[in-house]
Amino acid sequence: MIPEIEQLLIIQDRDQKLKELNSDIERLPLEELQAKERLKAATTSVEISEKAFMENEIAMKNIELDIDTRKDSITKLKVQQMETKKNDEFAVMEHSINNYQSEIVKLEDSQLELMEKGESLSETLQHNKDNLAKDQKIVDSELAIIRERKIQITKKVSELEIDRKEISSNIAPDLLDQYNRIFKSKKGDAVSELINDICSGCHMKVTPSTALAVKAEKVVTTCDQCGRILYI
Numbered sequence: 001m002i003p004e005i006e007q008l009l010i011i012q013d014r015d016q017k018l019k020e021l022n023s024d025i026e027r028l029p030l031e032e033l034q035a036k037e038r039l040k041a042a043t044t045s046v047e048i049s050e051k052a053f054m055e056n057e058i059a060m061k062n063i064e065l066d067i068d069t070r071k072d073s074i075t076k077l078k079v080q081q082m083e084t085k086k087n088d089e090f091a092v093m094e095h096s097i098n099n100y101q102s103e104i105v106k107l108e109d110s111q112l113e114l115m116e117k118g119e120s121l122s123e124t125l126q127h128n129k130d131n132l133a134k135d136q137k138i139v140d141s142e143l144a145i146i147r148e149r150k151i152q153i154t155k156k157v158s159e160l161e162i163d164r165k166e167i168s169s170n171i172a173p174d175l176l177d178q179y180n181r182i183f184k185s186k187k188g189d190a191v192s193e194l195i196n197d198i199c200s201g202c203h204m205k206v207t208p209s210t211a212l213a214v215k216a217e218k219v220v221t222t223c224d225q226c227g228r229i230l231y232i
């Protein structure tokens with residue numbers, strides 16, 4: 001094999017690895033985002049159950065106030081009852097007192113319902129908070145793994161780049177430029193083996209003179225069809 005092609009094959013190997021590692025690095029921010037997105041559902045559940053719990057608390061306080069207002073009215077009416085001497089007035093007041101009392105019974109019933117509801121809302125809230133804490137732990141460790149991978153990949157990339165630079169210094173700049181152009185346009189595959197006069201890059205048969213030139217191994221020869229550098 002022509003020594004320069006041997007060097008190019010090593011460079012191509014480094015370049016293919018670099019390409020893979022760089023696309024791994026490019027994917028990391030998305031992976032990070034996806035990990036964080038996983039917290040969204042759990043966070044929303046906590047927010048919704050927190051809101052439902054608070055609304056229930058407010059409803060209970062309002063009922064408490066409604067009951068207190070009616071109790072105050074009853075107290076006032078009882079004072080007025082003691083002061084009045086008219087039987088019909090007394091009866092009207094008695095009627096109002098009874099109304100307020102039956103309203104209080106109803107309010108106390110719904111207060112009890114809300115208290116029971118509050119207990120189950122509080123359980124749901126705690127359950128959702130626990131889930132969020134669990135998810136947070138998982139996501140935190142996922143993010144730590146992603147960070148560590150980034151460090152490792154970056155390290156590997158700079159090692160490969162140094163290695164590539166060293167090997168490149170043994171190759172004529174013109175040939176290296178040619179290789180770089182083909183590697184870029186053929187998306188990671190610039191040096192191809194000629195097998196049975198067929199270029200393994202484009203799978204086309206080369207002309208007899210090209211096949212002869214490749215086999216002679218005197219000069220760097222490219223495929224007639226795709227322009228890839230050929231070796232045998």
Ligand SMILES: [Zn+2]
Nearest residue numbers: 199202223226
């Ligand atoms: Zn070809």
